[in-house]
Amino acid sequence: MDRHAARLxxxxxVLTGLLLAAAGGAGLALGLRAFGSARAHQPVLSGQTRHFAxxxxxxxxxxAALAVxxxxxxxxxxxxxxxxxxxxxxxxxxxxxxxxxxxxxxxxATALQDDIERVPGVHAARVRLSGKPSAPAVRVNVAYxxxxxLLELRDRIRDSAFARLRHTLELERVPAVVRLRLVTxxxxxxxx
Amino acid sequence: xxxxxxxxxxxxxxxxxxASAGKGTAAARAARSAFRPRRIVTxxxxxxxxxxxxxxxxxEVVSGVAGHPARLVPYTRVADWMRHTSWTxxxxxAISAGLVLVGLWFLLAGxxxxxxxxxxxxxxxxxxAMAVTRGGFRNALAAAAEDVQDASRAQVTLRRHRxxxxxxxxxxxxxxxxxxxRRSVAGRLEEIRPLARYKVVVKPLTRKx
Numbered sequence: 001m002d003r004h005a006a007r008l009x010x011x012x013x014v015l016t017g018l019l020l021a022a023a024g025g026a027g028l029a030l031g032l033r034a035f036g037s038a039r040a041h042q043p044v045l046s047g048q049t050r051h052f053a054x055x056x057x058x059x060x061x062x063x064a065a066l067a068v069x070x071x072x073x074x075x076x077x078x079x080x081x082x083x084x085x086x087x088x089x090x091x092x093x094x095x096x097x098x099x100x101x102x103x104x105x106x107x108x109a110t111a112l113q114d115d116i117e118r119v120p121g122v123h124a125a126r127v128r129l130s131g132k133p134s135a136p137a138v139r140v141n142v143a144y145x146x147x148x149x150l151l152e153l154r155d156r157i158r159d160s161a162f163a164r165l166r167h168t169l170e171l172e173r174v175p176a177v178v179r180l181r182l183v184t185x186x187x188x189x190x191x192x
Numbered sequence: 193x194x195x196x197x198x199x200x201x202x203x204x205x206x207x208x209x210x211a212s213a214g215k216g217t218a219a220a221r222a223a224r225s226a227f228r229p230r231r232i233v234t235x236x237x238x239x240x241x242x243x244x245x246x247x248x249x250x251x252e253v254v255s256g257v258a259g260h261p262a263r264l265v266p267y268t269r270v271a272d273w274m275r276h277t278s279w280t281x282x283x284x285x286a287i288s289a290g291l292v293l294v295g296l297w298f299l300l301a302g303x304x305x306x307x308x309x310x311x312x313x314x315x316x317x318x319x320x321a322m323a324v325t326r327g328g329f330r331n332a333l334a335a336a337a338e339d340v341q342d343a344s345r346a347q348v349t350l351r352r353h354r355x356x357x358x359x360x361x362x363x364x365x366x367x368x369x370x371x372x373x374r375r376s377v378a379g380r381l382e383e384i385r386p387l388a389r390y391k392v393v394v395k396p397l398t399r400k401x
Contacts, residue, residue: 017299024291045274071246182328
């Protein structure tokens with residue numbers, strides 16, 4: 001659920017896309033006689049290529065190494081999709097005299113959740129902490145029902161819940177992403 | 193219809209706040225990028241392809257060099273076919289075209305930012321990115337339309353930059369109601385402050401008979 005994976009995805013997608021499009025494009029160009037009719041009528045696997053492979057001892061090891069590299073990139077990419085950047089706690093203050101105080105992420109999340117759930121019309125709030133323990137970020141999913149007013153909900157979350165969170169954590173900035181989700185949205189039309 | 197008993201007065205959205213929270217600000221950029229699609233499905237497909245291709249090639253080559261070919265793929269048959277097929281063969285062309293298409297798919301998925309599935313809201317705080325689901329957004333706008341006297345059963349559809357409001361009203365008051373609904377919905381838009389600008393179009397529906 002983190003934006004880090006999103007950036008990685010985009011970069012790797014562009015690179016993979018370029019590679020595939022270039023390979024396919026080269027094949028099409030050859031077949032459509034862009035490099036001359038003689039070249040187009042040569043077999044895909046020409047004697048020249050085979051000769052090159054047998055004449056150079058490094059050919060197959062290099063191919064194998066590239067293949068292993070590709071496989072490793074692919075596996076790392078797959079693993080990155082499942083990785084989460086959740087943190088277990090927040091470092092409250094750190095100085096030489098008092099040492100460090102760590103608040104468990106669950107405590108922080110529950111406090112913020114309770115604050116948000118106190119807003120009228122809010123069904124449930126789910127809070128997750130990510131980032132670094134010294135600079136946490138918050139991700140909130142708020143389920144509200146038709147009794148809630150979108151504007152009030154928004155203002156109260158911003159002005160009370162998050163202000164309190166920043167105050168409690170003694171942090172000036174706590175980047176937050178909030179998703180407001182209407183539950184029982186269709187009820188309004190049928191109940192009337 | 194008691195959905196918005198405690199709503200703030202419209203004057204709360206001051207002109208200065210509107211100006212300071214324009215489209216190009218850090219807050220707007222943060223809100224937009226926080227809800228962009230992450231291209232997970234396409235990435236999974238690409239990653240699986242990459243892993244499979246790399247692994248199979250590596251196993252084939254290493255086992256072949258070692259003298260005990262693994263034969264995960266019918267290598268001799270493929271090599272044979274390639275030795276007797278020219279680049280102009282339709283099969284080769286089709287494979288090349290397929291590669292180009294898949295490559296373009298990945299390329300576009302990586303380059304195009306994509307539209308969020310939710311409606312990002314404009315804020316003055318770049319540390320707080322908020323979004324509401326499309327259903328919630330439509331619901332709030334439909335409620336604003338139904339606030340108008342004589343307007344009922346409002347339905348809202350969302351386009352990229354257009355909000356279309358279908359609303360039922362008595363035949364004699366079509367023009368007045370349409371205008372009021374348009375104003376009411378536009379007013380609510382001002383208050384909700386979505387990141388994108390929307391034009392409000394009202395489609396009045398009169399009851400037959």
